[in-house]
Amino acid sequence: MKKDLFDLAKENGYTDEEFVNEIAQCYGTHTSLIMDKMGSGITIEHNVEFEDHTINIQCRKIIKDTRTLN
Incomplete structure (x- = not known):
């Protein structure tokens, strides 16, 4: 059986x-910094560290500008 992130988290006491x-903490701490650089989107990177390994989670969100020019 393949383990998912939640299985690994449970094994490590989460x-x-x-x-x-x-x-979710990474959304608050990194989002604004990276959005300024990217302009068109946000790349969120978060490392979840367990005793014997680290899981790196990356998420990219595309932000569409819905404003119209007059």
Whole structure:
């Protein structure tokens, strides 16, 4: 059976909610910095460290500018 991130998190003592919170923290801490550089989108990178390995999670969101020029 293939393990997913939540299985690995549970093995390392995280509840699902704690693990999601770990990942979600990167949205608040890195989003604005990276958005300024990218302009068209946000790249979020977060490392979740366990005792014997580190999981790197990357997420890219494209932000569409909905403003219109008059």
